[in-house]
Each structure stands twice: as C-alpha cells, then as structure tokens.
Amino acid sequence: MTADDWQVVGFTVRVAGLATLLILPPGLLVSWALARFQWPGKSLVETLVALPLVIPPVATGLILLQAVGRRGPIGRVLHGWGIDVVFTWRAVVLAMAVMSFPLLVRTARVAFEGVPVRLEQIARTLGAGELRVFFAVTLPLALRGILAGTLLAFARALGEFGATILVAGNIPGRTTTLSLAIYQLVQLGEDDAAYRLMALTVGIAFAAVACSEWFLRRERRT
Numbered sequence: 001m002t003a004d005d006w007q008v009v010g011f012t013v014r015v016a017g018l019a020t021l022l023i024l025p026p027g028l029l030v031s032w033a034l035a036r037f038q039w040p041g042k043s044l045v046e047t048l049v050a051l052p053l054v055i056p057p058v059a060t061g062l063i064l065l066q067a068v069g070r071r072g073p074i075g076r077v078l079h080g081w082g083i084d085v086v087f088t089w090r091a092v093v094l095a096m097a098v099m100s101f102p103l104l105v106r107t108a109r110v111a112f113e114g115v116p117v118r119l120e121q122i123a124r125t126l127g128a129g130e131l132r133v134f135f136a137v138t139l140p141l142a143l144r145g146i147l148a149g150t151l152l153a154f155a156r157a158l159g160e161f162g163a164t165i166l167v168a169g170n171i172p173g174r175t176t177t178l179s180l181a182i183y184q185l186v187q188l189g190e191d192d193a194a195y196r197l198m199a200l201t202v203g204i205a206f207a208a209v210a211c212s213e214w215f216l217r218r219e220r221r222t
Helices: 003-036 042-054 057-068 073-080 089-113 117-125 130-158 162-167 178-187 191-221
Strands: none
Touching: 003 042, 003 089, 003 130, 003 178, 003 191, 042 089, 057 073, 057 089, 057 162, 089 130, 089 162, 117 130, 130 191, 162 178, 178 191
C-alpha cells in the first residue's frame, strides 16, 4: 500500500462516515413517520425514498448534477453564498448520502415497527409526552435495528460509484474514493494495485455488514 492508497482509504472512510451521520436524523424521522402514521401521500414518500435503489446510480448522479450545479436551483443559491458543491468533496458526501439513505430508512423502519405500540401507550398514560415516549421507549427498543441500518448505509456509501463519478468527478486528492481509484487503476492496467484496494474495500464492507447482521440477529432474538 502506498501513501496515495492510504490517502484514498482515509478520504473514503471519512466522507462515508460524514454522509452516514448527515442522513441519520432525517432517516430516523422518515422511518419513524412511515412506521407509525398514515397520511395522504405516504405511498409517494415511500416510492421516492426507495427510488435510488432501483434507478441507475448514474441517473441519480445526473439529477444531483442538475440540482446542485451552478445553474441548478439549489446550486445557484449555494454559489451565491460562496459554496460550490459539484466536483468537490461535498459532492462526494451528497452522492453517498442520497444512495445510502434508502437502506437506512428501510432497516430503521422495520426496527420501529417491531416496537410494541402498547408500551408507548402505557408511557403516555403515565404522563410522558411524545418526545419523551420516543427517546425513552421507542428509540432504545429500536436501537439495534437502527445501528444495523446505520452500518448498512455506511457500507453502501463506501462502495458508491455511479452517482459520485457524475456529480463529483474523479479528481486525485480531492474527490477520488476507493471505487473510483479501483476503476482508474483497472483502466491504466495496474491490476495488482486495483486488487489491493479491492481487497481492502471488501474487508471494510464485510466488517460493516457483519456487524449489521449481528445487530439484526440480536434484534430478532429480543
């Protein structure tokens, strides 16, 4: 492993971790709302949340590019504030966050649905408000499933490629992630270096998924 390889590894882990942390609050809110309430348009929200899982990642990347580019509706506003997203590390975080969001929501939703509503009702009859019910009853009981979903989202972010290369490019030292580095090495015919990075990527992802499965097994036993 060279110094450049370790730089890519460190950058990928950092941005994947940041992307996972950023989607955690909205992901928990959406998954809790989907698990506990019925409202008009719920099916539309469920479809939109799941959409990045089924459309080509490059299509997601193109949508993001149009949205956060300097001429896009969001990018124009951010550029006015002196913030550029496209072809920066922010674009990498954004692509990872969007692509991993559905996995977090789907897993956390199942965890929230597994919490007995009766226990929440008992807490309310004892005078607990909705926030206290959520943080004292619902969240602790769903915690293992949430942790499993968080690790799955992190593993998905680590392997993101299609949306990232479109909205962030492959700029050495700035936006190159493990997936992009492996692709570039294969294109250059440096197969040995590509295999080294591939093995490291698989190892990190395997550890994250294994931990996620362990939390899910504990959740099922509980």
